[in-house]
Amino acid sequence: MRPAASSVWLEALAAVAACVFAGLLAWAVAGPGWGIAAACAGLISLLLMHLLHLARLVRWLSLPVGTTVPAGVGAWEGAFAALHRRARRAAERQLELSVALERFRSAGQALPDGVVVLDGHHDIEWLNATAAGHLGLTLDQDRGSHLTNLVREPEFVRYLEGGQYAEPLVLHPGRNPGLTLALQVVPYGQAQKLLLSRDISQLEKLETMRRDFVANVSHELKTPLTVVSGFLETLLDCLREIPPEEAERYLNLAREQALRMERLIEDLLTLSALETGSLAPAEEKVPLAELLAEVADEARALSAGAHRILLKAPGGGSLLGSRAELQSAFGNLVGNAVRYTPAGGTVEIAWEGGADGGGSFSVKDDGIGIEAQHLPRLTERFYRVDRGRSRESGGTGLGLAIVKHVLTRHQATLEIESQPGSGSCFRIRFPPRRCLPAV
């Protein structure tokens, strides 16, 4: 019930009128003294009733929000009921606001990027867990602190205070070595700011790899190209003076360099096809005996009788995958074994079935071997233990990178065991799903 102001006045007037009437009645019955006393008593009790309600109201106001409003009579009853409704609405609204705030906070926490809410003085109001991890902050401890007291890198302080936020700032936080962050300030509201942080370490690593790759490819192509153009220039300048056998030697050397460039480009195209091709390789049934025989023939051709090439092939069975990719991976391992084994050495190519239904292809040589510290990096593009030796033997530095790609696509793994001076064993393990038994 809403207490209308007019009804309050009417009620007050009625109460005063009742007191006056009681006074007049007492006057008429018992004389003027009693009349005045009765009117005063009525008015005093009216005043006491109001004081009592006022005291209840004051007490209620001091109690926590949500406490039931006191009971009242007359106009007070309506006033208390209205207050009760208002208090309940305020409590509901507060609850709604805190639920909405909590929802925003949870959304902020779920963001993959870091978020720091800053006030106009760059003091921290709130931050999510990602930002805490990125910037080495703690919400409970650092709330209210000036951000530049905690993130002190000079370039960050300049960025935050400079006010030019069109471009993000790339920061390597001192507290977190190895981490690269892209920080972007977004002003909003009245001088408030959102600081967004994103971990771009992986992107930066990829960008460095891309730059190194381009530099490596350019370098690998430039060297033979310089040799070829040098020979051609010499031949053009002094074709008449050079004896024919000397000219032929130059041309042969130039052809060797051209072949080297061709091999490099072929390997680059293979790598790029592996990287950009379909996610899964073809699911061909490649007969193992046939595949291994071809790989052994390749090794014999490359060795030209300088090595003993042994083959321990299974009677039957097939591999499930891309024939061309598997041939390229096996061929690279076998080719390396021949190229890094001095003449007279032995290369053993074998297939073994595993107890779990899987199988492994291995190439063992008794060649120059590899020192342990190089093993983890051998599958990186252009990584070579001995640059000169790799080039001499026609290597591009991409063979094992191609092998690794092919194996990843076939869910296979590469194991390398090697002893400098005694030889190496490269083994590819295939999961059972890829190994089909002979039928």
Ligand code: ADP
């Ligand atoms: P490359 O074309 O130089 O042979 P790879 O990627 O095939 O490139 O091999 C990387 C490096 O690994 C080679 O440069 C070589 O130093 C080393 N390596 C690979 N296979 C053998 C092996 N069987 N014996 C000794 N070293 C090897």
